[in-house]
Amino acid sequence: MNIALENRTERQEIGTLTKPALAVAYGDGIGPEIMSATLRILKEAGASLDITAIDIGEKVYKQGFTSGIRPEAWEAIRESGVLLKGPITTPQGGGYKSLNVTIRKSLGLYANLRPCVAYAPFVRTRHPGMDVVIVRENEEDLYAGIEHRQTGEVYQCLKLITRPGCEKIVRFAFEYARANGRKKVTCFTKDNIMKLTDGLFHRVFDEIGSEYGELEKDHMIIDIGVARLADTPEDFDLIVTPNLYGDIVSDVAAQIAGSVGLAGSANIGESCAMFEAIHGSAPQIAGKNQANPSGLLQAANQMLVHLGQPEVATRIQKAWLRTLEDGVHTFDISTQEHTRRLVGTDEFADAVVERLGSAPKQLTVRDLKSENSSVAKPKIQRTTLDLKALRKETMGVDVFLHHTDLDPERLGLGLTEASTEQLKIKMITNRGQKVWPNPLPETFCTDHWRCRFVHPEGSAVNHAHILQLLTRLSERGYDFIKTENLCSFAGERGYSLGQGE
Ligand code: NAD
Numbered sequence: 001m002n003i004a005l006e007n008r009t010e011r012q013e014i015g016t017l018t019k020p021a022l023a024v025a026y027g028d029g030i031g032p033e034i035m036s037a038t039l040r041i042l043k044e045a046g047a048s049l050d051i052t053a054i055d056i057g058e059k060v061y062k063q064g065f066t067s068g069i070r071p072e073a074w075e076a077i078r079e080s081g082v083l084l085k086g087p088i089t090t091p092q093g094g095g096y097k098s099l100n101v102t103i104r105k106s107l108g109l110y111a112n113l114r115p116c117v118a119y120a121p122f123v124r125t126r127h128p129g130m131d132v133v134i135v136r137e138n139e140e141d142l143y144a145g146i147e148h149r150q151t152g153e154v155y156q157c158l159k160l161i162t163r164p165g166c167e168k169i170v171r172f173a174f175e176y177a178r179a180n181g182r183k184k185v186t187c188f189t190k191d192n193i194m195k196l197t198d199g200l201f202h203r204v205f206d207e208i209g210s211e212y213g214e215l216e217k218d219h220m221i222i223d224i225g226v227a228r229l230a231d232t233p234e235d236f237d238l239i240v241t242p243n244l245y246g247d248i249v250s251d252v253a254a255q256i257a258g259s260v261g262l263a264g265s266a267n268i269g270e271s272c273a274m275f276e277a278i279h280g281s282a283p284q285i286a287g288k289n290q291a292n293p294s295g296l297l298q299a300a301n302q303m304l305v306h307l308g309q310p311e312v313a314t315r316i317q318k319a320w321l322r323t324l325e326d327g328v329h330t331f332d333i334s335t336q337e338h339t340r341r342l343v344g345t346d347e348f349a350d351a352v353v354e355r356l357g358s359a360p361k362q363l364t365v366r367d368l369k370s371e372n373s374s375v376a377k378p379k380i381q382r383t384t385l386d387l388k389a390l391r392k393e394t395m396g397v398d399v400f401l402h403h404t405d406l407d408p409e410r411l412g413l414g415l416t417e418a419s420t421e422q423l424k425i426k427m428i429t430n431r432g433q434k435v436w437p438n439p440l441p442e443t444f445c446t447d448h449w450r451c452r453f454v455h456p457e458g459s460a461v462n463h464a465h466i467l468q469l470l471t472r473l474s475e476r477g478y479d480f481i482k483t484e485n486l487c488s489f490a491g492e493r494g495y496s497l498g499q500g501e
Contacts, residue, residue, distance in 0.1 A: 019050035023077045027086025028058040029281025030291035035086045037293040037349035044353045057088035068099035083274040087281040109267035111172045112136040116253035122324045125258025130233040136246025137169040151402040154448035161197040166204035173240035174212045184216035188225040188241040261332045264299030275299040289344035292330035321360035323351045396454030396486040402479040406445045412436035422465040423453040
């Protein structure tokens, strides 16, 4: 492996069988403590791993790498294909990028899998029976990170949803549900408002869901869905949802399970995977031997299943549950009622190691052996759309203007005069609300106008027509800041209508 020696802080081997390669990043804050504790438990449980430690995070950011990762570390991760990652401290300000988002997107880790389980009565929760898996799309949506300030008053963030992206995550969710004995898959979107983007996600969910006849399927609008999840999580089994909703839903779910500090997550791609606790680097308690290593241990267990060592994961899971039952707790989960021994990070790991080989008396052990690690990498078939043959017609253009005269009547008149033979002004909206023709004086307007131009007879137009229109607008002093072509694909409208259209 070609990584510079100074960047390799440690290399060790665990176990004696064939050893899958694993990149390990200890991370920042409490990261090194919980990672050492976790690796010790893995070793004692008989995990077979060939570990390369890499440096990422705060130290690397401060060396001037704004992504928080050096090229050699990328190489090590890509070579092993699997990363177990401690939490990272992202320095404030200074243009530092989120390392998590960079790792997910660069390595194509499209699925974020977060099981949210209650461990009542040993860990306090209002929902003792909760056992829900959140499958979050991990690569697209508003996380494309394409943002612009367009006018003095208006800022924009692009929400990109793709058909292959929806197909991959939805297929993953159904395959995971099938292989793990989950009975019901629920999809959360907001397609009553975002009919094209979230509408696509919902449509793909219905299309792919029809192939899984044995599973119950349901779709909910995200707002009522999250409200119900927070109230009666026992009604849910597995939830699949786009990126931003998934980010929020998975934190809500982990929190109400009562176990934010106990949850791990898996980020799965077609050739790589990354496993981590869901919490951050907790700088306040770093170096004090206080942190709970359980979140990272849960992530490591997901990783062992992924690497085809479910029996080791089950052994660890049993010992860990027994530790919770025996009342050996770190401070964050300790209660007067159930804690018999308050311990630090190292002692907690010792307690789990001591219990390897024993099983819980009350808490349920998930049958990890039945998990098929190939589920983590389902064969994703991209729907065969003949992209080149797809008939596309341009039916008009939305021209966005930065225009500080806030009278829509005057703008409508000016754009009527600026219209060309092929492209005539049809309507103007401000923040999506129609303001011309027939504006209402009550409607609040900003300096950002969407002006829709279409052919007067509804015919298709071409680039030359659009360029001619833009030239006329420019000559008349209109500041166009962006255009969106109004296209139909195989005769199907590919843009939202304004009111009254
Ligand atoms: P945090 O998760 O680090 O801490 C939130 C609270 O939970 C704190 O009170 C902390 O002491 C406690 N806590 C967290 N993990 C614990 C554990 N294992 N045992 C016991 N208590 C624990 O969140 P934060 O304070 O918002 O963020 C701190 C830093 O972590 C920031 O720099 C942030 O950017 C980073 N962060 C990283 C990741 C990641 O790498 N995946 C995720 C979230 C936050």
